[in-house]
Amino acid sequence: MTLSIDKPTSKKPPRLRDKTITLAHGSGGRAMQDLIEALFVQAFQEGPANALEDQARIPLDELTAQGDRLAFTTDSFVVDPIIFPGGDIGTLAVNGTVNDLAVSGAIPRYLTCAMILEEGLPMQTLRQVVASMAAAAKQAGVAIVTGDTKVVPRGGADKIFINTAGIGVMRTGVTPAAVHIQPGDVVLVNGPIGNHGATIMVARGELSLETDLQSDCQPLNGLVDAIVSVCPEVKAMRDATRGGLATVLNEFAESARVGIRLIEDQIPVDDAVKGLCELLGLDPLYLANEGKLVVVVPPEQAEEVLAAMRSHPSGTQSQIIGQVTEGQWVSLKTAFGTERVIDRLVDDQLPRIC
Template identity: 55%
Template sequence: MIEKNLAPPDSAAAVANVTDIRTRRGKLVSSVITLAHGGGGKAMRDLIDDVFIDAFSNPALNTLEDQARFQLSDLAKLGDRLAMTTDSYVIDPIFFPGGDIGKLAICGTVNDLAVGGATPLYLTCAMIIEEGMQVDTLRQIVKSMADTAREAGVTIVTGDTKVVGRGSCDKIFINTAGIGVIHQDYKLGAHQAQAGDHILVNGFLGDHGAAILNARGDMHLTSPIESDCAPLHDLIQTLLKAAPHTRFIRDATRGGIASVLNEIADASKCAIEIHETKTPLRQEVKGFCEILGLDPLYLANEGKLVAVVPAEETDAALTAMRGHALGKDAADIGTVLHDGRPGRVHMQTLFGGKRIVDMLVGEQLPRIC
């Protein structure tokens, strides 16, 4: 078991010795975003000062250089490998039960780092904003990003702003990149699954996909379905301390757990069996999928992970996950088989039969993220 402290370094100490060289900050006078706010002049500077710097302020960001700078010695204290990821976020609606596009952007990038065993440290934020967006709406999104970053223990250290004409994008697009450090004892990979390993998830599946589709109002359903959007870094560290020989972890976003399981089976050249009776689904999500003819195994999640854990560490892993707020409904849903067709995933159904769980072909839903 790893006993070393994996907490990220204090951001003020981890960045180079910098000071905030801007003694006077601009203030926005417009209530809506205009093309001038992306033009590189005073209007853009005022937007950056009044919205982004006000919310994200930290020593690395406040210099407003074209790059953030770090002390490599501080990063090396946390591990021997650098992890980097990037993702773009497009969603309709931009505010939904359980979150918004800003929270989604931070959680998605933090989780992409954390599932590789990395301690997430620094994020970038690039925004493409549609002309005409209300400044108060942008402030709400940026505040959500700042609050979520603080919760996840990461710092937004550099960014970019573009404004496009009306109709050129869907309100706002966000791109984030993230940097983290992987401890030398963590070596995770989809190719490492072995016969006898168990497949674990940390709770109810499909909540995010169902919440987004329901939030669009097309179905006029009254069932309260909230997105599971959450940063998983702390849960993952808890899991890895309890089960240090965990083979692989992945957050089950677009394509749901079905896509993740097929990636594991393909990379490890193994067969995987899961059980319908053990797969945690809310009754509301089940009913939602039955009405629309959807398969919840393919619904997107933004706060759920799939972990492949050796049999001898499964009980410890489940106990640890269930002791965490984001894993209290964790479940052992299946195993890696000793036999079976390599690359195939199937489910034991409620009725005692089997059905193949294949990789999603095309789109089950309209694009949601």
């Protein structure tokens, strides 16, 4: 499946009569063509005008008008369950790739979408996932312009796997990277941590718990726009996905050869996440997020950045959570006044989280 951006298609899309995905939908024949035209093309044509070619063609002048370098990323999504409170694998695929571009300082523009579908997947489930991707792309202001579809026999995959790649434009003069972090810099996060990991854990139905937890899955490019508008000198940004906040901060500390001291009372965690972690003996610092941004800024700009983050819908609960120090480890000042080392995650708390 490829959506080029040169010219629009004009013929009436075919009707999909199959109730489930069959091997014929990956054969390259009529069934596959009907699937592409009736489902993917119709959902993703919110972007530039498209035609069925073998590649997307992107005008360079539109990109160079926004910056001086390209940012390019790719990611794969295998979450279980594929539909959960607050989102599904489709919203994860779009927002995850948009956020990887955004935290590099880039303006996300174009995405690809490659799907591996298991024979027998309900067509309605696929429709929901594709609709979620289209809605997420529209919210983030990006276009899904090319992709691919493969079908494997029953048991060859678990319902649906998605790979997305993204192209963005790097803003001139904005180059966040962990190596820029220095002692004295301030660490911020844009809201409560651990919601995605906790939501997936409950959604698997293995704990017999009822909660109102929802994933925090959301695009962060608008929030990044707010940050760099007041602080183009931002030192580093990262979305805290697998491994959570603790893993991101350990990566920062190792890359910059610095220490980071967190204040437990200042780290936002929702009560439902706290309760689940206490029940299961987990640490919310290591739970996955899909809409949380960790940002490091110079100390003299911390309050201005905090105000800018709180003014954006994705950052209303933003907090300053710590400061960069000498040394090469991450530590946490607890509510009891003691201090403990926050190391890297040794093993997966929960596999197939995104």
